[in-house]
Amino acid sequence: MNVLRRPSGLSKFRFYSTQTTRPFVPPASLNHFDFRQRQREKPRPTSPAFYTARPEFYDQLSSLESALQHAKTALTSCHLLPLPQFAREALPPRVNAWVDKRELGLKLRSTLTTSRYRRVVLVLNELETYRAIAEKAGIAELQEGIRGITELFERADAATMLARGKAKPVKFDEYGRSYTLGKRKTSSARVWIVPVQQPPADKSTASQSIPAATETDTALTALLDPISSSKSNEPVSVSQILVNNTPLSTYFPIPADRARVIHPIKLAGLLGAYNIFAIVRGGGTSGQSGAVAHGIAKGLAAHEPAIATILRKAKLLRRDPRMVERKKPGLAKARKRYAWVKR
Amino acid sequence: MLTLSVRCQRVSCQLLASSSTSPLVQTRSYATQPKKGQIVKQASQGFKGKKNTSSGQMEHAKKDKKMMAFQPLPVSQLPHPLFESDRPDTLALQSFHPEMLTRVAESQALKFPHNENDPFRIFGLPRNILVEFRLLSKPCSVIRSVTIDAINKLDAASDKNSKESRVVLTGPQGCGKSYLLLQALQYCNARDWLVLYIPRATNLVNSTTAHTYDMRTRTYSQPIFAYQTLQRFLKVNALRLEQLRTQTEIEIERRPPVPPGTPLVELINIGLKDQGHAPTVLGAVLEEIGKQTIFPVLLAVDDFQALYCKSHYRDQHFSAIKSYHLSMPRLLLEYASGQKSFARGAVFGALSMGNTTFPLPLELREALSLEHDRPCGPYVKRQPELVEYAHGLERLAVPGSLSVPEAASVFEVWMKDRAVPSKPNDELFLTKYSEASGNARAFVWKGLLSSMSA
Numbered sequence: 001m002n003v004l005r006r007p008s009g010l011s012k013f014r015f016y017s018t019q020t021t022r023p024f025v026p027p028a029s030l031n032h033f034d035f036r037q038r039q040r041e042k043p044r045p046t047s048p049a050f051y052t053a054r055p056e057f058y059d060q061l062s063s064l065e066s067a068l069q070h071a072k073t074a075l076t077s078c079h080l081l082p083l084p085q086f087a088r089e090a091l092p093p094r095v096n097a098w099v100d101k102r103e104l105g106l107k108l109r110s111t112l113t114t115s116r117y118r119r120v121v122l123v124l125n126e127l128e129t130y131r132a133i134a135e136k137a138g139i140a141e142l143q144e145g146i147r148g149i150t151e152l153f154e155r156a157d158a159a160t161m162l163a164r165g166k167a168k169p170v171k172f173d174e175y176g177r178s179y180t181l182g183k184r185k186t187s188s189a190r191v192w193i194v195p196v197q198q199p200p201a202d203k204s205t206a207s208q209s210i211p212a213a214t215e216t217d218t219a220l221t222a223l224l225d226p227i228s229s230s231k232s233n234e235p236v237s238v239s240q241i242l243v244n245n246t247p248l249s250t251y252f253p254i255p256a257d258r259a260r261v262i263h264p265i266k267l268a269g270l271l272g273a274y275n276i277f278a279i280v281r282g283g284g285t286s287g288q289s290g291a292v293a294h295g296i297a298k299g300l301a302a303h304e305p306a307i308a309t310i311l312r313k314a315k316l317l318r319r320d321p322r323m324v325e326r327k328k329p330g331l332a333k334a335r336k337r338y339a340w341v342k343r
Numbered sequence: 344m345l346t347l348s349v350r351c352q353r354v355s356c357q358l359l360a361s362s363s364t365s366p367l368v369q370t371r372s373y374a375t376q377p378k379k380g381q382i383v384k385q386a387s388q389g390f391k392g393k394k395n396t397s398s399g400q401m402e403h404a405k406k407d408k409k410m411m412a413f414q415p416l417p418v419s420q421l422p423h424p425l426f427e428s429d430r431p432d433t434l435a436l437q438s439f440h441p442e443m444l445t446r447v448a449e450s451q452a453l454k455f456p457h458n459e460n461d462p463f464r465i466f467g468l469p470r471n472i473l474v475e476f477r478l479l480s481k482p483c484s485v486i487r488s489v490t491i492d493a494i495n496k497l498d499a500a501s502d503k504n505s506k507e508s509r510v511v512l513t514g515p516q517g518c519g520k521s522y523l524l525l526q527a528l529q530y531c532n533a534r535d536w537l538v539l540y541i542p543r544a545t546n547l548v549n550s551t552t553a554h555t556y557d558m559r560t561r562t563y564s565q566p567i568f569a570y571q572t573l574q575r576f577l578k579v580n581a582l583r584l585e586q587l588r589t590q591t592e593i594e595i596e597r598r599p600p601v602p603p604g605t606p607l608v609e610l611i612n613i614g615l616k617d618q619g620h621a622p623t624v625l626g627a628v629l630e631e632i633g634k635q636t637i638f639p640v641l642l643a644v645d646d647f648q649a650l651y652c653k654s655h656y657r658d659q660h661f662s663a664i665k666s667y668h669l670s671m672p673r674l675l676l677e678y679a680s681g682q683k684s685f686a687r688g689a690v691f692g693a694l695s696m697g698n699t700t701f702p703l704p705l706e707l708r709e710a711l712s713l714e715h716d717r718p719c720g721p722y723v724k725r726q727p728e729l730v731e732y733a734h735g736l737e738r739l740a741v742p743g744s745l746s747v748p749e750a751a752s753v754f755e756v757w758m759k760d761r762a763v764p765s766k767p768n769d770e771l772f773l774t775k776y777s778e779a780s781g782n783a784r785a786f787v788w789k790g791l792l793s794s795m796s797a
Contacts, residue, residue, distance in 0.1 A: 236747045239777050247744075247780035250515075255789045258778040271773040 057110045064123045067149055071130045074142055080133055091132050097158035098124055104153065124153055170302035178302045182295025184320050187283030191295030193274050193303060196237045237272040239265065243292060244279060257289035264297040264316045268307040274300070294319060413477040434759040436483050439526075441533045444486060444494050450748035452756045454483040455529055462532050465575045466540040469521045469645050469695075471784070480760050484522050485752045489741050493527050493691075496739070500689035501536070501639040506681040506735075508689035511647055511711055514741035517784025520693040521645050523741055527691055531641040536688065537580050537632055539572070544646040545701055547671045548654035554669060557622070559596060563656065564670040569621035572671070573614045573628070583638050584608050590634050593627045595620050607631060622670045629674065633685040640688035642678055647692030649701040650676055651729050667728055680732040692736075706730045711738045744781020753783065757791050765796040 045051070049058035075081040098104070098121055105112040108120070131146040155161060170178050175194060182189040241248040241261065252258045265271055276296060280288045297316035301308035311317050325334035332338050418428045436454040437443070443453065455463065468476065476482040493510075500508035512520040532538050546552065547568060554563040577584065584607045593601040593610065598620070601610055607628060614624025632640055644650070650672045656664040666672040677683045678690050694703060706725050708715060710733035745753065751772065758767040765771050775790030 236751075236773075238747055238773070238781075241777060241780065247782075248778065249780040249782050249785045255778070255793055258789075259774075259794070262774055262778050265777070266770065266774050269770075271770070271777060 054110045054116075057108050057112070057116060060108045061120060061123070064120065064127070064149070067146075068123055068127055068130070071127065071134075071142065071146055074139075075130055075133060078137065078139065080137055081130075083133060091129075091136060094128060094132060095162055096121075096125060096128055097155045097161040098153050099155050103155075107153070120153075124150060170298065172302075178299045180295045180298040180302065182291045182293065182298060182319075184290030184294060185283050185287035185323060187280060187287035187291040189278050189280040189288065189291035189295045191276060191278045191292065191299050193276050193296065193299035195303070196239065196273060196275055198237060199235070239270075239272050239274055239276065241276045242278070243288075252285065252289055254285060257285055260286075260289045261292050261296065264293055264300060264311060264314075267310060267314055267316070268300050268304065270300060270304070270307075274303065290320060413474050415477065432480060433761075434480055434483075434756065436481070436756075439484075439529055439533070441494075441530050444491060444530065446488075446491055448486050449488055449491065450485060450746065450752050452483050452485045452752045454481050455525075456533075457481070460579050460581065462528055462538055462540055462579050463525070465579045467542045468525075469542050472521055472525065475787075478760075478762060479756070483756060484526055485749055485756070486526070487519070487523075487742075487745070487749050489519075489739070490523060490526050493523055493739060494530055497527060497531060497534075497641070497689060501534075501687060503687070505633075505640065505642070505678065505685040505688040505690050508737070509679055509681060509735060510689065510691050510737045510739050511707075512691070512693040512739050512741055513711055513713060514694075514696075515743045515782070516697040517782050518741045518743050519745075519783045520741050521695075522783075524643050524645055524691060524693040528641065528643050531639075532579070535583065535638060537583055537638045537640045538643065539576055539629075539641070540643045540645075541572075541675065542645050544644050544672075544675070545649040545695075545698065547669065547675075548649050548652065548656075548666050548701070550655040550657075554656055554664075557670070560670070562668050562670055562673060563664060564622040566618045566621050568671050569625045570615065570618045573611050573621055573625050576628070577608065577611045577615070581608070584611070586637065587632065587635055589627075589631050591631075593631075595623050595627070601627075626670075626674055629678070630683070633683065633688075636686045638687070640685040642675070642685075642688070642690045644675055644679070644690075644692045646695045646698065646701065647679075648694050648703045648707055649698070650679070651704045651707045651733065652701045655700075665726075665728070667732065676732045679736065681735055704729065707733050707736075710734060710736050713738075745776075745783050745786065746781075747776070750776050750781065750783075750786060753787060754791065757787065763791050765791075765794060771796065 047055060047059050049055045049062065052058045072081060099107065101112050101114065101117045104117060104120060112120075127146055127150055131143055131150060134143040134146065170180055172178055177192050177194040180191050180193070182191060243251040243261075248258055248261060252261065262271075265274070265276075276299075278292045278295060280292055282288075283291070293316065297311045301311055301317060308317070327333055421428045436452050439453040439455050455461075458464075463476075463482065467473075493512075496508065496510060512523055514520055528538055528540050541547070547565065552565050552568045554565050556562075557564045587607045589601060589603050589605045589607065589610060591603050595601065595613065596619075598613075601613065610624060610631070611628055614621040614628075632638070650666055652666060653663040654666050654669060654672070656669065658664050667676055678685075679692060695701075696703065703713070705715075705719055705723060706729040709719070709725070710730070754767070754772050757763050763771070771791075774796075775786055775794075779785035779790050
């Protein structure tokens, strides 16, 4: 009981500073007074962060930290923490895409300074790490629980942010066509590649009467009589290449340009396997031919992943970064200097 | 300029002889013929004067170099073992025989016969084909499906009037129109037709041959060209012409008329004796062979579109002379349009799409219903005379790309002749075929012969 609290009846008394001591009231005589209505004028604060500058923020932060703590204890109980160095390295490196400061402020219902934002992000990163460990270990419940918390703070376009800089997989449409883009200098080409459809072989009566030859038979005949056996009646499929709806030879009269377009197909050994249709805009002849070649290389790599290595080694999958260099002041052209005059 | 003087050099007869008989000869200085042995030099002397004595020899050497372009050296001048002159000929081709030409022989390479009176040797060849035949060890060509079509057309035309068989070979540049015309020509020659072949019709209209105004016909006659044509026609068809005689009286200026029943060879010799008579005689000879029905006649013209363009000749007002006002093009146009015809035979023409001095004119494009590449609405002027001359021409479209077996035969020919600098394998074939999109000239010249690959 607080000595300072006086019963209401005694409030009429004034205490002057002259009186240094208060009248003594024995505690026993105050027992029959009911002091319950004189509870706290202010209610007890709900959260321990009430007296901080940003109570909501600290509430959220503390809940996150408690979640982190729970996760930590759970993992420790599963003997997954502390994780040895080699295991940590084995985890897939995760680049996190959390919401930015303003968004996070809206979510936490208080404007954030950078240091406060960083503090939250630190906790989220830790949570994410524990989630990764749980996912790797196969503890689905814990992983889902942590995911439920972290996904609230992830950006809406997190997937695209994380896929930035990585090559998007080439999609095929219902006819099996790939659609790729190729660029060179200021030209850009849109290339569609579709496999050549072999017509069904007509079965003649002669071939039906002859029994099917075995592999060894054909090999033997090829060895003994190469000239006549090489002239088989199988139709040879040929790639048709159309650039801006004109055949390749009409659109590119210079042999070097044509060879540049054919080069990726030739290296891959796929001459006659695919038909190509390209729409190319911008630049001049060699730029356009380079753009078409780039698009063809990317398309072929999509159709046949095995040859992607060959094309990469030949630097055909790389967008040639060379562009026209700008003219500089004091120079006649990009590099050409004016004639030096002695005087 | 030099080629002009060279071309004039080839003609043995001189124009001066005709000028004595026909007083109204107007010849331009560029078309006069130099005396035999003398070469007209058009270039300037340069700083070093007084080179008159040696210049003649220098010019002579230059002329030889031009004539000998792509001509292979004789074997005796190639003793070095690197040339392998004693190597057996691997290009074993069957001869071009008319009976062989069926669908079975499609995409097979056949060599052209080499005779004394071979039409190629006598009439000449278009420039591209001449160069190719000089590079190859022997002149040959590949039989295509369109060849069989053309030959079927010729077989059908052999019994009909030529008015009903006036065919023009069309197709993109380098697809094989001139070659197809050559094959048709060889087929007809082997089948005992009377053949007349003009390999470069541009030479009729590019003012390289003399033209004189003829008061009687009121057109410009080209006596030298007519003379040369008569000469060549006689040489190629000598055996057949010996059997033919004139059926009507033929009037020729400044001499008594030729009575009917004269052998045609005699009529031709009248034109050969005097160049001034050559245009009239040529017209008369064609008329006579048009009347007879013993031998069908083939009139084959390459660079056909040049006949429908304005010529490069200028009249006294410096306006371009129309092609149908020149005797030789007019004669060909009359047979091509059906105004004159052969009782049995056909007229075949091959366009040359790559010629920019004589591009395909609108009237011919419309007559053959080809695609237009420039505005062609009702406000674009069309010459009614040319529309009439182009009326009724039939189109035979040569496919723009070779089929794979045909291309394989072409590849084999060049490979076996060891003219391909790269390693001749399947990959090279498919690469060059794809690069050329099947176009024959691009495949051979820009593909096989122009590139080297390991």
